[in-house]
Amino acid sequence: MNRRKFITNALFSSLGSGLALGSFAVQAASVKPLSKPVHSPATSQSEKSLALDDDKLDSHVKDAIYKAKNFEQDYADDIYLSKRQSVLLRTILKRLTRLQRLVGYANFNLIGFDSALLYARRYSVVGRFSKREIALIEALFVFDASNYGFFGKKVSDKLTDKVATKNVKKISGSGHYLYQGDALDLYLKLKKQIGSDIILTSGIRSVVKQLHLFIAKTDKCAGNLSRAARSLAPPGHSFHGVGDFDVGKKGLGAANFTSAFIDTDIHQQLTDLGLIAERYPESNPYGVRHEPWHIKVVKDA
Numbered sequence: 601m602n603r604r605k606f607i608t609n610a611l612f613s614s615l616g617s618g619l620a621l622g623s624f625a626v627q628a629a630s631v632k633p634l635s636k637p638v639h640s641p642a643t644s645q646s647e648k649s650l651a652l653d654d655d656k657l658d659s660h661v662k663d664a665i666y667k668a669k670n671f672e673q674d675y676a677d678d679i680y681l682s683k684r685q686s687v688l689l690r691t692i693l694k695r696l697t698r699l700q701r702l703v704g705y706a707n708f709n710l711i712g713f714d715s716a717l718l719y720a721r722r723y724s725v726v727g728r729f730s731k732r733e734i735a736l737i738e739a740l741f742v743f744d745a746s747n748y749g750f751f752g753k754k755v756s757d758k759l760t761d762k763v764a765t766k767n768v769k770k771i772s773g774s775g776h777y778l779y780q781g782d783a784l785d786l787y788l789k790l791k792k793q794i795g796s797d798i799i800l801t802s803g804i805r806s807v808v809k810q811l812h813l814f815i816a817k818t819d820k821c822a823g824n825l826s827r828a829a830r831s832l833a834p835p836g837h838s839f840h841g842v843g844d845f846d847v848g849k850k851g852l853g854a855a856n857f858t859s860a861f862i863d864t865d866i867h868q869q870l871t872d873l874g875l876i877a878e879r880y881p882e883s884n885p886y887g888v889r890h891e892p893w894h895i896k897v898v899k900d901a
């Protein structure tokens with residue numbers, strides 16, 4: 601039995617103790633509409649036809665697109681963490697936030713899970729992760745995200761995957777890094793063509809960084825994993841881990857990650873230049889809201 605299978609089985613069998621993801625796993629299994637990964641590349645044609653006929657598939661796609669458009673709402677078939685898991689999630693969130701403060705905002709983008717555990721153990725200001733916290737983190741990482749409505753590809757196989765730091769370049773003034781090669785070349789090209797008003801708002805994100813963002817979002821959504829995943833890829837699923845990046849307009853701040861970005865001259869110039877592709881265009885099949893600021897660097901396949 602491989603590790604992933606082992607953990608998943610352990611989760612299902614831990615239902616009685618109320619530990620880990622038992623409750624949302626069971627809820628997921630009982631939910632019909634989005635419980636099958638209708639768009640996951642990993643799903644074979646025969647699996648698809650077994651699961652859903654064409655008409656149904658069509659309505660499921662429409663359903664996913666509608667939800668992604670109205671991404672900040674709760675829906676009846678959304679998947680939630682249990683109360684107990686939500687409490688645990690908040691302690692993890694706070695611990696990761698303390699870790700981010702300790703290592704610094706920029707460095708936190710690159711930190712691997714093993715290093716995170718080590719820092720937490722060594723520095724009392726962070727404090728070591730408890731076994732239950734680690735179990736919930738592992739469960740979140742291995743649980744099939746299509747069960748709660750996220751149909752994007754998994755790009756990191758292991759929770760402990762590391763960023764190859766010898767291949768990264770820090771972008772001064774941004775607090776972010778880019779991979780040398782395609783990502784850095786494209787960013788520099790955009791900078792040259794558009795000027796100093798275009799800024800890097802998020803570059804490389806390690807699994808730990810994505811975990812922190814996803815947990816923070818889930819906490820804000822009162823434990824609603826489906827709603828969190830409509831705005832943010834679950835840990836292991838972010839293409840920021842392998843090369844994609846986000847851009848914005850200087851001075852726009854957090855609004856760079858809202859629909860306000862579409863109305864900026866930066867967005868207009870990006871469109872006119874024809875140099876970029878969006879990872880999550882409008883009406884995408886991944887169950888994710890439109891992200892006009894997210895630049896696709898890495899190919900889908």
Ligand SMILES: [Zn+2]
Nearest residue numbers: 802845846894
């Ligand atoms: Zn992004």
